[in-house]
Amino acid sequence: MRVLIVEDDPLHRSYLHEAVRAALPECDLVVEAENGQSGEIEARKARMEHVVMDLQMSERNGIEAARTIWRERPDTKILFWSNYSDEAYVRGVSRIVPEGATYGYVLKSASDERLKLALRSVFVESQCVIDREVRGIQQKSLGNAHGLTDAEYEILVDVALGLTDKAIAQRKRLSLRSVQNRLQQLYEKLDVYDLPDDGMEGWYNLRMRAVAVALLRKVLNSSALERAERELHDRGSS
Amino acid sequence: MRVLIVEDDPLHRSYLHEAVRAALPECDLVVEAENGQSGEIEARKARMEHVVMDLQMSERNGIEAARTIWRERPDTKILFWSNYSDEAYVRGVSRIVPEGATYGYVLKSASDERLKLALRSVFVESQCVIDREVRGIQQKSLGNAHGLTDAEYEILVDVALGLTDKAIAQRKRLSLRSVQNRLQQLYEKLDVYDLPDDGMEGWYNLRMRAVAVALLRKVLNSSALERAERELHDRGSS
DNA sequence: CTTTGTCCTGCGGAAACCCGCAGATTTTGC
DNA sequence: GCAAAATCTGCGGGTTTCCGCAGGACAAAG
Numbered sequence: 001m002r003v004l005i006v007e008d009d010p011l012h013r014s015y016l017h018e019a020v021r022a023a024l025p026e027c028d029l030v031v032e033a034e035n036g037q038s039g040e041i042e043a044r045k046a047r048m049e050h051v052v053m054d055l056q057m058s059e060r061n062g063i064e065a066a067r068t069i070w071r072e073r074p075d076t077k078i079l080f081w082s083n084y085s086d087e088a089y090v091r092g093v094s095r096i097v098p099e100g101a102t103y104g105y106v107l108k109s110a111s112d113e114r115l116k117l118a119l120r121s122v123f124v125e126s127q128c129v130i131d132r133e134v135r136g137i138q139q140k141s142l143g144n145a146h147g148l149t150d151a152e153y154e155i156l157v158d159v160a161l162g163l164t165d166k167a168i169a170q171r172k173r174l175s176l177r178s179v180q181n182r183l184q185q186l187y188e189k190l191d192v193y194d195l196p197d198d199g200m201e202g203w204y205n206l207r208m209r210a211v212a213v214a215l216l217r218k219v220l221n222s223s224a225l226e227r228a229e230r231e232l233h234d235r236g237s238s
Numbered sequence: 239m240r241v242l243i244v245e246d247d248p249l250h251r252s253y254l255h256e257a258v259r260a261a262l263p264e265c266d267l268v269v270e271a272e273n274g275q276s277g278e279i280e281a282r283k284a285r286m287e288h289v290v291m292d293l294q295m296s297e298r299n300g301i302e303a304a305r306t307i308w309r310e311r312p313d314t315k316i317l318f319w320s321n322y323s324d325e326a327y328v329r330g331v332s333r334i335v336p337e338g339a340t341y342g343y344v345l346k347s348a349s350d351e352r353l354k355l356a357l358r359s360v361f362v363e364s365q366c367v368i369d370r371e372v373r374g375i376q377q378k379s380l381g382n383a384h385g386l387t388d389a390e391y392e393i394l395v396d397v398a399l400g401l402t403d404k405a406i407a408q409r410k411r412l413s414l415r416s417v418q419n420r421l422q423q424l425y426e427k428l429d430v431y432d433l434p435d436d437g438m439e440g441w442y443n444l445r446m447r448a449v450a451v452a453l454l455r456k457v458l459n460s461s462a463l464e465r466a467e468r469e470l471h472d473r474g475s476s
Numbered sequence: 477c478t479t480t481g482t483c484c485t486g487c488g489g490a491a492a493c494c495c496g497c498a499g500a501t502t503t504t505g506c
Numbered sequence: 507g508c509a510a511a512a513t514c515t516g517c518g519g520g521t522t523t524c525c526g527c528a529g530g531a532c533a534a535a536g
Contacts, residue, residue, distance in 0.1 A: 009321075009346070011249045083247075108247075162430075162447025164440060165523070175485050180524070187524090192400075196471060202402060205492080206524070208446055209400025215460050216467060222453050222460065229454060233434060389513095402492070416514050418494070425494090443522080444494075 006039035036060030244277035274298030
């Protein structure tokens with residue numbers, strides 16, 4: 001068995017290396033990459049079928065790297081190992097996992113034991129292992145109590161990029177009014193109408209406030225924004 | 239000499255501990271704290287005069303912790319040790335440094351040597367040590383080529399929180415038009431008028447786009463947003 | 477087949493935004 | 507001390523948001 005480690009922090013990288021060695025004695029080769037860019041290259045070059053991947057790296061983050069790796073070999077087993085359980089990351093990951101692929105999502109705050117167990121479960125037993133906390137986020141984001149639907153999430157991203165209603169309508173092939181309808185739903189879901197103690201009305205610019213709340217709740221994060229921005233420019237020139 | 243380490247990642251914490259031991263043999267006590275909250279408490283309890291501080295921790299981030307520590311004992315020597323050189327962090331730090339205080343700012347990507355040298359320089363020699371890269375950001379943010387003035391930065395934060403022009407005017411004791419003037423300056427500085435290739439005009443909502451650009455350029459980040467949000471609520475109820 | 481629910485669409489208006497213009501005030505530099 | 511530069515302010519308008527109301531398309535349930 002060969003394992004590829006993609007992680008930008010040297011300390012975490014060597015810790016991971018150690019953990020892999022200890023948990024997977026049948027592993028005869030461990031390759032390290034220090035960002036998504038080179039991670040993709042290594043995966044392609046050595047046909048790695050087992051990857052431990054950090055999210056949040058410069059150059060090219062884990063989600064993008066995982067997507068291209070899975071696009072080339074959908075049977076690759078990927079264990080995501082991240083500091084955070086932001087809804088933006090969780091949503092980003094579930095968005096790109098191919099049909100039937102096996103993957104895991106463990107937090108860096110988890111114990112040694114949990115990490116090693118996850119390594120064996122995912123790589124050897126082909127079982128999906130999702131950290132309890134991450135699972136919770138996943139549920140909440142689907143259970144439509146406060147969770148956003150895909151439609152709402154997409155419009156949130158477009159708004160956050162700074163597009164006007166008209167621009168969004170054009171991009172999404174919708175009428176202006178429909179875009180505004182979705183925006184209103186979004187405003188409800190994000191409790192934008194809650195006033196800040198003082199009974200001041202008209203205190204908030206709803207459009208901007210919605211994005212602020214989304215950022216504070218980690219529904220959105222800057223890495224998701226960066227991805228969307230690149231996509232916007234690509235599509236814009238195609 | 240006694241040193242306090244405030245850092246949430248266990249691996250980085252023990253690495254730091256090691257580095258302090260090696261670089262400062264005259265140090266006879268090292269205390270560790272795993273977030274800003276307990277960092278403040280430890281600093282107060284043991285009257286620590288030397289602190290190594292991570293930025294970006296949950297609970298209470300390094301900037302806030304440093305501020306309260308410095309408020310109580312302005313002669314405390316603090317070495318910031320961070321993953322990022324976001325303009326938002328750099329600006330946040332310089333905003334809270336007391337007159338004549340000695341401090342340092344090193345990136346985690348720096349070498350062992352650099353870290354140890356910085357430890358000695360700041361704690362023993364009372365010299366300020368700012369990482370070259372961080373220094374660059376600092377210069378750029380002051381050199382008004384593309385850098386924002388304090389006034390512009392403050393309005394950016396208010397806008398990013400989702401306040402309306404009127405609300406900002408009230409908070410800042412300015413007329414509506416003055417707020418809008420500052421906004422226009424902001425739009426210029428952030429190149430919001432640049433259109434995305436396609437000659438589409440009216441494509442961007444300037445207010446939102448400005449914040450998006452600020453986030454993408456790391457002039458703003460979510461930790462700065464969180465801080466501002468708390469401040470908003472505190473002042474709102476006072 | 478009807479009903480119910482969900483989504484899209486157009487219309488119209490109140491409010492907020494963006495901004496040029498021009499006068500008043502303050503700050504800066506010499 | 508005075509001129510230049512930078513800021514603050516009010517006015518007026520064009521544009522964009524925000525949203526209630528009302529009608530149409532389509533699918534699922536009774």
